[in-house]
Amino acid sequence: MRRNEGLCLALVAESKDKTMQQTSLNVRHMPDECAASDQQTSGLAATLTLAAMSLGYGVVQLDVTIVNTALNAIGASLGGGVAELQWVVSAYTIAFAAFILTAGALGDRIGAKRIFMAGFAIFTAASVACAVAPDAATLIAARCVQGLAAAILVPNSLALLRHAYEDEKARGRAVGVWAAGASLALTAGPFVGGGLIALVGWRAIFLVNLPIGLAGLWLAWRFAGETTRHQQHRLDLPGQVAAIAALGTLAGALIEGGALGWGSPFVIAGFVLAAVFSVLFVWREARAPQPMLPLSLFRHPMFALTSLVGLLVNVAFYGLIFVLSLYFQQVNGLSAFATGLAFVPMLGAVLPANLIAPHVAERIGAPATIALGAALSAAGCLALLFIGPGTRYLAICLQLLAISGGLGLLVPPLTSALLGSAGQQHAGIAAGVLNATRQTGSVLGVALFGSMVSRSAAFIAGLHAALVISAGVLLAAAALIWIGAWSRARR
Structure with a gap:
């Protein structure tokens, strides 16, 4: 019996010895396997971070255009005219544009992930407030909060993408996907809004943000990495107040100018105050120890050019989206759902254009790609000049494709070029500058073009003027970026 026990113990010992030897061999190979696993996890985390950032930027862009198809329904439900x-x-866009620079600085100071998640939570809550608004004043106030949260989301989503994708080419492709998702939401907004209004009512266009917000928050919390915090960055509150005042008074003067008349004392005072606050803003930023907008960034030619081009492009695009929505519903008598369908061709061009834009930019350069996209959109605007009451929809599809396709082509290289011209320390502020100028363009476009069509008797004439102005600013954007690139090449 003892001999059998001894034999069993010997066999167990031998088995343990072999197991230890095998484990030792396995341990020798573990570094390579763990490294591969880490690379896979890192790649997965980057991809899901991109998904979260795309949801954040996408919901911001969705709420820019989804409201357009609801304008008639909101006016009928809550009261109010074009103004x-x-x-x-x-x-929404005033708060977005005015706060976005501070939001970028906040991300640099306390971490882009923290501020991004806070912005997503605020945006989702404000969307619910919009959905239950009992009157126009409450809706406008809730839209302001939405815009503030949108300002938090956009620059910090770009900062987190830069953190997740260190390789320049990989980052360029990620920005292309990020922009494509936003463009998809932007162009799908009228269609989605029209469908929700037809099925449920206009309040549903804001409730759709709830599941998007919850999904984006979870993905960001679970997979996004935190950026380096620069505690030395301070908030420039006087500069922030001056920026809000300048943009708000300018937009107010443009919006009310169409209804009250351009000679109205209120309108004239608005323009004067906008000029005063703009001067105060520049004066403050030039002297502040840590300005909200470091004016030194504009010494880089590509940074200055891409910021200006972003403003010009959005004047044209968002102004046209606003007046075309009114044209389809008020002039041609389309329902909200039919108006949404009318914008579907734009979806067919902008998404593939976003996806191919990084590859085009790698071949011909970012400036040439931006100029090409702006020129294509300008051609679409000029080709729409025949539009009038009762114009057949099929006659304008190609023009809508050209306008949106050009926009889809220029946005990714525009964004990448600006980020590339700023250092990592100013990544949040740089992204904020681009989006601040673009949203300022949106405010100006809606205010200016809206004032042109505020009187129904002159709607078509105002629409034609808006198309001519859009083509002009887009061609100016193409010329500026092309001349700027040519000047740099000669140095």
Whole structure:
């Protein structure tokens, strides 16, 4: 019996010895396997971070255009004319544009992930407030909060993408996907909004943000990495107040100019105050120890050019989206759902254009790609000049494709070029500058073009003027970026 026990113990010992030897061999190979696993996890985390950032930017862009198809329904439900409807649209973009620079600085100071998640939570809550608004004033106030949260989301999503993708080419492709998702939401907004209004009512266009917000928050919390915090960055509150005042008074003067007349004392005072606050803003930023907008960034030619081009492009695009929505519903008598369908061709061009834009930029350069996209959109605007009451929809499809396709082509290289011209320390601020100028363009476009069509008797003439102005600013953007690149090449 003892001999059998001894034999069993010997066999167990031998088995343990072999197991230890095998484990030792396995341990020798573990570094390579763990490294591969880490690379896979890192790649997965980057991809899901991109998904979260795309949801954040996408919901911001969705709420820019989804409201357009609801304008008639909101006006009928809450009361108000064209000026009040302009405020429903512009309240969002004014807050967006005015706060975005501070939001970028906040991300640099306390971490882009923290501020991004806070922005997503605020945006989702404000969307619910919009959905239950009992009157126009409450809706406009909730839209302001939405815009503030949108300002937090956009620059910090770009900062987190830069953190997740260190390789320049990989980052360029990621920005292309990020922009494609936003463009998809932007162009799908009228269609989605029209469908929700037809099925449920206009309040549903804001409730759709709830599941998007929850999904984006979870993905960001679970997979996004935190950026380096620069505690030395301080908030420039005087500069922030001056920026809000300048943009708000300018937009107010443009919006009310169409209704009250351009000679109205209120309108003239608005323009004067906008000029005063703009001068105060520049004066403050030039002297502040840590300015909200470091004016030194504009010494880089590509940074200055891409910021200006972003403003010009958005004047044209968002102004046209606003007046075309009114044209389809008020002039041609389309329902909200039919108006949404009318914008579907734009979806067919902008998404593939976003996806191919990084590859085009790698071949011909970012400036040439931006100029090509702007010129294509300008051609689409000029080709729409025949539009009038009762114009057949099929006659304008190609023009809508050209306008949106050009926009889809220029946005990714525009964004990448600006980020590339700023250092990592100013990544949040740089992204904020681009989006601040673009949203300022949106405010100006809606306010200016809306004032042109505020009187129904002159709607078509105002629409034609808006198309001519859009083509002009887009061609100016193409010329500026092309000349700037040519000047740099000669140095």
